[in-house]
Amino acid sequence: MIITAVDPFYLKLPVVTDAADGTQDTVLIRIRADNGMEGWGECDASPLVTIATYCCPMSHGNIINLRESLVGETLETVEDIERLHKKALRNGLDIQQIHHAYSGADIALWDLLGKHLGQPVCRLLGEGEAHPKIPYASVLFEETPEATRERAEFLKSQGYRAAKFGWGPMGRYDEACDVALVREVRRGLGEDAHLMVDAGVAWGHDAETAYARAVAFAPYHPTWLEEPLLPDAVEAYAALQRMKPPVPIAGGEGSGRLRDAADVIQNGGLDFVQIDVGRIGGITTAYAVRQMAERQGIQYVNHTFKSHLSVAASLHVFATAEAFRFLEYPAEDSPLAHDLATRLERDADGLVRLNEAPGLGVDVNLDCAREYLQPLHIEMAGETLYETPEL
Amino acid sequence: MIITAVDPFYLKLPVVTDAADGTQDTVLIRIRADNGMEGWGECDASPLVTIATYCCPMSHGNIINLRESLVGETLETVEDIERLHKKALRNGLDIQQIHHAYSGADIALWDLLGKHLGQPVCRLLGEGEAHPKIPYASVLFEETPEATRERAEFLKSQGYRAAKFGWGPMGRYDEACDVALVREVRRGLGEDAHLMVDAGVAWGHDAETAYARAVAFAPYHPTWLEEPLLPDAVEAYAALQRMKPPVPIAGGEGSGRLRDAADVIQNGGLDFVQIDVGRIGGITTAYAVRQMAERQGIQYVNHTFKSHLSVAASLHVFATAEAFRFLEYPAEDSPLAHDLATRLERDADGLVRLNEAPGLGVDVNLDCAREYLQPLHIEMAGETLYETPEL
Numbered sequence: 001m002i003i004t005a006v007d008p009f010y011l012k013l014p015v016v017t018d019a020a021d022g023t024q025d026t027v028l029i030r031i032r033a034d035n036g037m038e039g040w041g042e043c044d045a046s047p048l049v050t051i052a053t054y055c056c057p058m059s060h061g062n063i064i065n066l067r068e069s070l071v072g073e074t075l076e077t078v079e080d081i082e083r084l085h086k087k088a089l090r091n092g093l094d095i096q097q098i099h100h101a102y103s104g105a106d107i108a109l110w111d112l113l114g115k116h117l118g119q120p121v122c123r124l125l126g127e128g129e130a131h132p133k134i135p136y137a138s139v140l141f142e143e144t145p146e147a148t149r150e151r152a153e154f155l156k157s158q159g160y161r162a163a164k165f166g167w168g169p170m171g172r173y174d175e176a177c178d179v180a181l182v183r184e185v186r187r188g189l190g191e192d193a194h195l196m197v198d199a200g201v202a203w204g205h206d207a208e209t210a211y212a213r214a215v216a217f218a219p220y221h222p223t224w225l226e227e228p229l230l231p232d233a234v235e236a237y238a239a240l241q242r243m244k245p246p247v248p249i250a251g252g253e254g255s256g257r258l259r260d261a262a263d264v265i266q267n268g269g270l271d272f273v274q275i276d277v278g279r280i281g282g283i284t285t286a287y288a289v290r291q292m293a294e295r296q297g298i299q300y301v302n303h304t305f306k307s308h309l310s311v312a313a314s315l316h317v318f319a320t321a322e323a324f325r326f327l328e329y330p331a332e333d334s335p336l337a338h339d340l341a342t343r344l345e346r347d348a349d350g351l352v353r354l355n356e357a358p359g360l361g362v363d364v365n366l367d368c369a370r371e372y373l374q375p376l377h378i379e380m381a382g383e384t385l386y387e388t389p390e391l
Numbered sequence: 392m393i394i395t396a397v398d399p400f401y402l403k404l405p406v407v408t409d410a411a412d413g414t415q416d417t418v419l420i421r422i423r424a425d426n427g428m429e430g431w432g433e434c435d436a437s438p439l440v441t442i443a444t445y446c447c448p449m450s451h452g453n454i455i456n457l458r459e460s461l462v463g464e465t466l467e468t469v470e471d472i473e474r475l476h477k478k479a480l481r482n483g484l485d486i487q488q489i490h491h492a493y494s495g496a497d498i499a500l501w502d503l504l505g506k507h508l509g510q511p512v513c514r515l516l517g518e519g520e521a522h523p524k525i526p527y528a529s530v531l532f533e534e535t536p537e538a539t540r541e542r543a544e545f546l547k548s549q550g551y552r553a554a555k556f557g558w559g560p561m562g563r564y565d566e567a568c569d570v571a572l573v574r575e576v577r578r579g580l581g582e583d584a585h586l587m588v589d590a591g592v593a594w595g596h597d598a599e600t601a602y603a604r605a606v607a608f609a610p611y612h613p614t615w616l617e618e619p620l621l622p623d624a625v626e627a628y629a630a631l632q633r634m635k636p637p638v639p640i641a642g643g644e645g646s647g648r649l650r651d652a653a654d655v656i657q658n659g660g661l662d663f664v665q666i667d668v669g670r671i672g673g674i675t676t677a678y679a680v681r682q683m684a685e686r687q688g689i690q691y692v693n694h695t696f697k698s699h700l701s702v703a704a705s706l707h708v709f710a711t712a713e714a715f716r717f718l719e720y721p722a723e724d725s726p727l728a729h730d731l732a733t734r735l736e737r738d739a740d741g742l743v744r745l746n747e748a749p750g751l752g753v754d755v756n757l758d759c760a761r762e763y764l765q766p767l768h769i770e771m772a773g774e775t776l777y778e779t780p781e782l
Contacts, residue, residue: 046488
């Protein structure tokens with residue numbers, strides 16, 4: 001089939017706050033082919049900056065936009081997806097945003113190819129059975145330890161056996177405040193639950209404080225301490241690991257390129273690498289990181305704080321890797337997380353499985369998408385560069 | 392002083408081709424303060440994607456645009472510049488384009504602060520005398536070896552004692568063709584000139600071919616072989632260096648973050664690190680790489696293929712480092728390279744010196760800027776996000 005249209009859409013809730021909650025807006029990518037089929041993807045990225053990457057005028061041979069790279073191309077095989085990945089990133093060599101932006105296109109191409117070939121994406125990626133994962137409810141810390149405990153109790157009452165709390169007041173005050181937050185999550189979830197702590201880059205490049213917090217949190221036996229440091233603080237991650245913290249260290253969600261992930265794995269020494277399929281260049285790149293994690297003997301986990309379209313895309317990447325047990329499962333209360341695509345619900349065992357239908361196995365809820373769609377118009381010297389297409 | 396306006400401008404030649412010539416368009420950044428002063432910067436980046444980074448609606452606490460981060464802020468000291476750098480990059484943690492886009496703002500802030508304090512930027516950055524540099528004329532290979540030789544002869548007739556040829560047909564055909572290009576540059580420039588070869592990422596991740604070309608080019612004694620591999624091919628750079636090529640290896644222009652530069656220096660083993668002040672986050676980040684190069688005992692060089700505003704900003708970064716001798720000096724024939732800002736002309740010795748006036752020491756040619764200015768309009772749901780300001 002021939003790619004006939006590559007359309008990004010800007011979706012947004014009426015009110016957006018500065019909380020670290022990525023479910024307040026999104027950018028959906030729809031790719032259509034000449035056989036009438038379509039595939040869908042989603043980026044975890046600034047919608048406007050991402051859409052600009054789809055329509056920016058050519059600056060020279062290393063700044064060519066994504067529509068130009070894809071429209072008119074042939075898509076029949078997995079090799080075509082790999083070829084287009086290489087072409088789009090090479091054409092956009094000097095567009096820093098290219099990986100964030102291409103992520104949604106790559107996901108949509110896998111969805112489209114899977115539908116075309118009648119295969120689920122995980123089957124196109126490689127051999128092996130798709131295994132269920134332990135979903136961990138991913139939410140933000142509340143403003144107080146007490147409210148955080150109530151949130152944890154609620155998640156427990158919802159049947160979650162694993163939960164991650166992050167950002168919010170973590171790291172804002174002193175060690176006692178940070179510890180109180182973790183302690184109350186543990187109280188709320190109960191002793192048997194998997195508890196993950198996301199420090200939300202609170203300590204920048206300061207490995208000593210990160211180490212001190214790992215020690216202070218250890219009595220509550222978190223499964224990991226996530227992003228105690230900035231994504232690019234690779235030397236600080238290495239320094240932290242040399243101190244042998246008593247809690248495994250997770251990170252990597254900020255990886256925008258395959259090399260960023262390789263760098264923080266090899267030189268930062270992560271125990272869990274967390275990859276956002278909507279940032280790193282899509283399923284194609286994320287799968288390469290999964291394989292890298294398998295070779296390195298570390299754990300791969302998705303980073304996902306978007307809709308279930310992104311949950312599904314993430315899960316296809318590592319469903320066939322039985323050793324990678326956890327699935328980040330957005331549990332913030334936003335229609336752009338819950339209603340935008342077919343949900344991958346927990347089964348009777350509390351686990352999440354892929355829907356092994358062709359493509360990603362989820363559908364976009366067009367009514368929801370239309371409700372939050374933002375009409376966008378970009379015009380230069382009288383020429384329209386982007387106009388929100390019909391949805 | 393208080394920052395009152397942060398304005399990006401899209402400039403473009405009437406015709407843009409897919410040649411690897413970065414002087415076909417540009418984005419200028421103007422920052423104004425409440426005392427009536429203004430500073431100017433330039434990004435080597437996609438203008439549209441960059442402007443989107445200045446005006447994108449907030450997505451959450453990690454996607455906040457550059458205007459929002461800067462307007463209303465205080466600027467009195469170098470510490471303010473460092474504080475704003477940290478703030479802007481932290482607010483834009485999840486905008487991949489943030490470093491490319493912030494580069495122009497950081498340059499403009501240094502220019503503005505230098506004017507405010509009556510000091511050249513190099514003096515604000517550190518101690519030491521500003522040294523002249525050997526400018527190397529930076530041009531593209533012509534389509535044939537013969538035409539390339541003529542171009543080299545022309546540069547020699549213009550008094551250049553150093554020149555770099557890059558991109559174009561290099562790497563497109565076989566080794567004999569690649570060697571013919573280098574041989575004819577040497578013939579055209581003469582035996583005494585510094586000759587640099589820019590392979591324009593021709594061999595991707597293929598260290599063996601890069602090594603073979605270094606061997607084949609060695610009889611023409613190039614000063615360096617630049618970007619034989621992709622910017623993120625750090626493991627391939629390391630493999631290439633393990634083979635001990637007979638020509639020094641240069642790279643790093645693709646670094647969009649300080650960590651990218653550190654990675655390719657420490658793990659790729661570059662001999663020359665080439666930093667674009669208009670991509671890596673401005674003068675502030677480039678100066679950190681210069682210091683890193685000094686510690687590592689490797690050579691720092693600017694990467695510049697824009698106007699003399701960028702040449703000046705680049706030169707302030709390493710003018711006081713006598714050991715770093717070469718200055719990339721754009722010599723393609725474009726008004727956006729030659730006429731957009733006061734030129735740093737070669738002196739009687741053929742060297743280039745800073746103008747040690749306050750700030751960057753160059754002025755923007757507003758007539759030129761207005762001639763190539765593109766009126767741009769970005770509107771979402773009836774709200775104007777960006778409208779080209781008066782210039």
